[in-house]
Amino acid sequence: MRITETADLWYKNAIVYCIDPETFLDSDGDGIGDLNGLAQRVDYLAEIGVTCLWLMPFYPSPRRDNGYDIADMYGVDPRYGNHGDFVELVRIAHDRGLRVIIDLVINHTSDQHPWFRKARASKDNPYRDFYVWRSDTPPDTSEESMFPDSENGIWTHDEKTGEWYLHHFLHTQPDLNTANPQVRDAIAKTMGFWLQLGVDGFRVDAVPFAINQTTFEGHDKNELEEPHDYLRSLRAFLARRSSGNGAAIMLGEVNLPHEEQLTFFGGSDGDQLTMQFDFYTNQKTFLALARQDAAPLIEALNSRPKDIGVEPQYANFLRNHDELTLDLLPEDEQNEVLDTFGPEEEHRFAGRGLRRRLPPMFDGDPRRLKMAYSLLFALPGTPVLFYGEEIGMGENLEVDGREAVRTPMQWTDEKNGGFSSAAPSKLARQVTEGPYGPAHVNAADCRRNKDSLLHHITRLAKRYRESPELGWGDYAVLDQPNPSVLAHHVTWKDRSMVLLHNLGAEPVVVPLTLEEEEPGTQLLDLMSEESCELDQDSSTESQLDGYGYRWLRIKRADDPRLV
Ligand code: GLC
Numbered sequence: 001m002r003i004t005e006t007a008d009l010w011y012k013n014a015i016v017y018c019i020d021p022e023t024f025l026d027s028d029g030d031g032i033g034d035l036n037g038l039a040q041r042v043d044y045l046a047e048i049g050v051t052c053l054w055l056m057p058f059y060p061s062p063r064r065d066n067g068y069d070i071a072d073m074y075g076v077d078p079r080y081g082n083h084g085d086f087v088e089l090v091r092i093a094h095d096r097g098l099r100v101i102i103d104l105v106i107n108h109t110s111d112q113h114p115w116f117r118k119a120r121a122s123k124d125n126p127y128r129d130f131y132v133w134r135s136d137t138p139p140d141t142s143e144e145s146m147f148p149d150s151e152n153g154i155w156t157h158d159e160k161t162g163e164w165y166l167h168h169f170l171h172t173q174p175d176l177n178t179a180n181p182q183v184r185d186a187i188a189k190t191m192g193f194w195l196q197l198g199v200d201g202f203r204v205d206a207v208p209f210a211i212n213q214t215t216f217e218g219h220d221k222n223e224l225e226e227p228h229d230y231l232r233s234l235r236a237f238l239a240r241r242s243s244g245n246g247a248a249i250m251l252g253e254v255n256l257p258h259e260e261q262l263t264f265f266g267g268s269d270g271d272q273l274t275m276q277f278d279f280y281t282n283q284k285t286f287l288a289l290a291r292q293d294a295a296p297l298i299e300a301l302n303s304r305p306k307d308i309g310v311e312p313q314y315a316n317f318l319r320n321h322d323e324l325t326l327d328l329l330p331e332d333e334q335n336e337v338l339d340t341f342g343p344e345e346e347h348r349f350a351g352r353g354l355r356r357r358l359p360p361m362f363d364g365d366p367r368r369l370k371m372a373y374s375l376l377f378a379l380p381g382t383p384v385l386f387y388g389e390e391i392g393m394g395e396n397l398e399v400d401g402r403e404a405v406r407t408p409m410q411w412t413d414e415k416n417g418g419f420s421s422a423a424p425s426k427l428a429r430q431v432t433e434g435p436y437g438p439a440h441v442n443a444a445d446c447r448r449n450k451d452s453l454l455h456h457i458t459r460l461a462k463r464y465r466e467s468p469e470l471g472w473g474d475y476a477v478l479d480q481p482n483p484s485v486l487a488h489h490v491t492w493k494d495r496s497m498v499l500l501h502n503l504g505a506e507p508v509v510v511p512l513t514l515e516e517e518e519p520g521t522q523l524l525d526l527m528s529e530e531s532c533e534l535d536q537d538s539s540t541e542s543q544l545d546g547y548g549y550r551w552l553r554i555k556r557a558d559d560p561r562l563v
Helices: 003-008 035-040 042-048 083-095 114-119 181-196 227-245 258-265 279-291 295-303 331-341 366-378 401-405 443-448 453-465
Strands: 016-019 052-055 099-105 155-158 163-166 201-205 249-252 275-277 313-317 382-386 474-477 485-492 495-502 508-513 522-525 531-533 539-544 549-554
Touching (some): 035 042, 035 083, 042 083, 042 453, 181 227, 227 249, 258 275, 279 313, 295 474, 295 485, 366 382, 366 549, 443 453, 495 508, 495 539, 531 539, 539 549
Parallel strands (some): 016 052, 016 382, 052 099
Antiparallel strands (some): 474 485, 495 549, 522 531
16 A cells, blocks of 8 residues: 555545634634634644635625625635635644635625626626526526525526526525636636635535536537536646645535536546535435435445546535435435434425434434444545534524524533623524533533543544545445444455444344455454454454444554554
8 A cells, every 4th residue: 555645635535624714713702703713723623633624605795695605706704804814724724734625606606796796787798798697587497496495496587687697596696607718717716816825625616506507508509618628627727726735626516416426527537526525325324324224325335436536536424514405315215314303394494404413313312423423434435524513513493594503613611602702692693502502512521521522533533544445445335134234345455444333223243254354364443442353264243232333454464554
C-alpha cells in the first residue's frame, strides 16, 4: 500500500464536518454566529479528528432559504464578519490540518441579486438572458416544485415585463440560465475568487437542477455544448486554478439513483464532480434502520456503480441540514420510515421527509446511536457529519420547517447553551429545549464523559483515518445468516478489514468464512481490542450485542501499522 496516495487524493479518506456559521458560535454577543466564533472552535474540531470543514452559505442574502438565496457571490454577510475574518479562519483551519470547502450555488441567485434586478428591469436588458424566461402561460407545474408547501409551481409571473421566470426552489430564488456562456464565466470567476482566498473546494448545491433540460430548451443545440459539458468545464477550471495548492474538489448534491449519478461523475472519464453524496444509500439505510433489517442497505451498496475509477468518491451521511428526504424510495417504503421515525405530523416536512435529528428518532438509545455512527464511518466512502451530531443534539420542533435541525450549537449548560451572550430573544434561532436542550446535551459535558457520543465519534475518526481501506478500498457484502446484520469486507492493496453491524436490538452470532485468508489468520477488533483467529476452514464466529458493531482488521505480518 502506498500511504502517499492518501495525501494526494485527500478527500478519499477525509472526515467532513458541515457548519452553519449563523448558529455555531457568536463571538460578539449580537445573537448571530460568526466567522470569528467559528475560528475559536477549530481546535475542538481538530481534536475530534475532522479533516475538512464545509461552510454553509455565509454570503450576503435576504435569507429566505437559510442563505442559499445569494445576493452577492463574492461577499461575506456583515453579520458573520468580513473577508479578513474569512481569510483568518481558513488560515487557522489550514494550520490545524483542516481543509475548508464552501457552498457554491450555481442553480439560482436571490431575486435581490443585482443580476436579477437588472434582468427584470426590461426584456432587452443585457442581464435578461442570465435567467430563464417564457412568454406563454406555463402549464401546471405544481408537482415539479421543490417547495410544494410554499410554491404553486416552478414559474412565476413577473409583473413588469409580463413574462414568467423559472425557479425550481422559492420564487425568490430565480434559476440561472446556465446555458448562457456569460453565466458560466461568471460562476467560474466566483470559484476562482474563493480559491484565491484559500478554499479547498466547493459543495455544489442542487447540481441536477443547474443543468436541467428546461434551462436548455429553445437554445440552438448546435451552438451549445451538452449540459454535462458545463460540469466538465468547471472541473477543468478547478484543476487549473488549484494545481499548485493541492487539488480542490467539487462535492455535488445530486439526489438521484446511483445509475444516474454515474453521469455526474463523468462516467468512465471521471471528469465532472469529484464527489457526490450518496442519497440513495442514505435513504435505504434509514429503511434498514426502521426495519432492523440490513437487506435494503445491502441492496443499496450492491447497486453502487463499481467502475467509477480512482478519483471519484462517494460521501456518506446520516443527517444533514435539510429534511431527511425519502424521495428515492417507493411510497410504501417512505411510509415505513415516516411511521417509524416521524410518527407525528410535526416531525414531517413537505410530506416527503423528516425534520428531525437522529437521537430523538432513536428515542435517545445510546447503543443504537453509537452503532449508527460506527456504520457511517465504516461504509465505503467519506463520512460527513452535520454540526452537533457528535454530541447527540436533537431538533427543536417549535422552530418552523427545516430550521428545526439548524438550532444553535450547544457548547455548555449555560445561558443559550454557550452559543451567545445575547438575550434569548435576540438569537438567530431558538435554542433547543427539553431533554435535548443544553442542560442535558452539550459539548463541555461530553468532553468530560468518556462514554459520550463525542468520545465514540472521536475514536471512530481515529480508526477511520488509520484505515484508508475504508475510503479507498473495494468492498463486498459477506454472506451470513442474520437478517439484521450487515457484514462487509473492504480491501485496498494489501490491507483488508471485515466490518460487522447489527441493526437489530437482539444479540447475534455471526459466522464468517474468509476463503482467501490462511487458517490461523488473526482478526483484530479495532474498537474493543479483542481478537479472534480463523480456524482450519478459514472460518470464525463473532458475537454481536444488540446494536453491536465490530471493525476487524485482518492482521498481516508486513502491515506497518500499530495495532
Ligand atoms: C439544496 C440545499 C437546501 C436548499 C436548496 C436550494 O438542496 O441543501 O438547503 O434549500 O439546495 O438552494
